[in-house]
Amino acid sequence: MSRKEDDNKRTVGQWFDRFWGPRYDPSVVDAIAAPDMLLHYSLHAPRRGNADIKAFMGDFRRAFPDLAFGGAAELIAEGDYVVGRWVGGGTHTGAAFDDMLAGPLPAATGRKMRFTGTTVLKVIDGRIVEEIGLDDGVTALAQLGLLRMGAPV
Amino acid sequence: MSAASLRGGHSPQRRRVLQSAGIAMAGLGTVGIGGRAQAAGPANPTALETANKALVARWFDGFWGSTWDPAVIAAVAAPDMLLQYSLHAPRRGRDDIRAFMEDFRAAFPDLAFAASAPLLAQGDLVVGRWIGGGTHTGAAFSDFLVGSLPARSGRTMRFHGTTVLRVAKGRIVEEIGLDDGVTALRQLGLLRTA
Numbered sequence: 001m002s003r004k005e006d007d008n009k010r011t012v013g014q015w016f017d018r019f020w021g022p023r024y025d026p027s028v029v030d031a032i033a034a035p036d037m038l039l040h041y042s043l044h045a046p047r048r049g050n051a052d053i054k055a056f057m058g059d060f061r062r063a064f065p066d067l068a069f070g071g072a073a074e075l076i077a078e079g080d081y082v083v084g085r086w087v088g089g090g091t092h093t094g095a096a097f098d099d100m101l102a103g104p105l106p107a108a109t110g111r112k113m114r115f116t117g118t119t120v121l122k123v124i125d126g127r128i129v130e131e132i133g134l135d136d137g138v139t140a141l142a143q144l145g146l147l148r149m150g151a152p153v
Numbered sequence: 154m155s156a157a158s159l160r161g162g163h164s165p166q167r168r169r170v171l172q173s174a175g176i177a178m179a180g181l182g183t184v185g186i187g188g189r190a191q192a193a194g195p196a197n198p199t200a201l202e203t204a205n206k207a208l209v210a211r212w213f214d215g216f217w218g219s220t221w222d223p224a225v226i227a228a229v230a231a232p233d234m235l236l237q238y239s240l241h242a243p244r245r246g247r248d249d250i251r252a253f254m255e256d257f258r259a260a261f262p263d264l265a266f267a268a269s270a271p272l273l274a275q276g277d278l279v280v281g282r283w284i285g286g287g288t289h290t291g292a293a294f295s296d297f298l299v300g301s302l303p304a305r306s307g308r309t310m311r312f313h314g315t316t317v318l319r320v321a322k323g324r325i326v327e328e329i330g331l332d333d334g335v336t337a338l339r340q341l342g343l344l345r346t347a
Contacts, residue, residue: 078273102346118315137335
């Protein structure tokens with residue numbers, strides 16, 4: 001593995017710790033995200049740029065104050081890309097939340113989500129320019145009561 | 154995982170990966186996949202990663218592609234290979250994996266998945282991003298974890314996913330994938346939003 005790939009893994013490791021970990025540090029967005037970074041997870045609408053990305057995480061943590069994700073396996077790096085496999089979630093004890101594509105949650109449902117995912121990040125000159133992730137949405141949305149078995153009625 | 158391993162570096166696990174990569178190189182030489190791999194020797198992980206990508210590309214084509222080639226299993230899958238996708242129960246071994254795909258294609262005769270981005274590789278791991286699906290014009294299908302489809306529902310699924318495969322001794326030993334299950338299962342009428 002090249003030094004660049006090692007450096008990219010360190011950048012993504014910091015991002016996962018400070019953006020997705022148990023203690024959110026908003027300054028990580030200015031420090032590590034490229035100005036026009038794309039953040040796109042299958043559960044949520046895509047976000048673009050530092051202000052939009054901070055708004056996403058601010059809202060997510062106001063709804064799920066104990067939100068925390070962590071690595072489930074070692075990072076994989078090739079060239080500009082780093083792949084992370086992760087697990088985590090949180091309990092919806094906070095504000096109403098309307099940032100799940102599947103539907104809104106009223107305030108403090110008390111529901112708990114814990115799910116896995118895989119994310120591919122692109123790093124250029126030490127900044128994350130793209131984070132595209134696939135959530136195990138069936139698990140998360142079923143736990144939150146946003147999915148039902150069977151066809152639309 | 155610890156913060157230290159999240160940040161990369163040569164942890165004990167990483168060293169094991171590098172060691173198994175060396176073993177895999179020797180295996181590739183014996184089965185003759187990739188002349189570069191044979192010439193480069195076990196100390197060159199880049200040649201190994203190139204050979205591993207070629208192996209996974211062959212698997213995606215013959216196993217998941219539009220033309221199903223059951224012979225790819227004996228050629229590419231390790232005898233005790235684990236196949237695990239979030240939509241389905243895990244499968245283990247060549248016979249079980251062949252049964253999985255035969256059932257899937259009996260239900261979805263036009264089933265076809267293909268890469269949506271270049272493969273990524275590090276050590277013995279290869280990551281594939283893909284898109285595809287099929288139309289349920291065939292047999293009843295009970296291999297989705299959330300529920301069963303009666304024969305010929307006529308429903309079409311098209312969804313994407315990301316898969317991490319592990320290669321050892323020139324064979325795929327593990328394929329663990331995450332499907333965009335919300336999309337697929339809603340299209341099939343097995344799930345609906347609340």
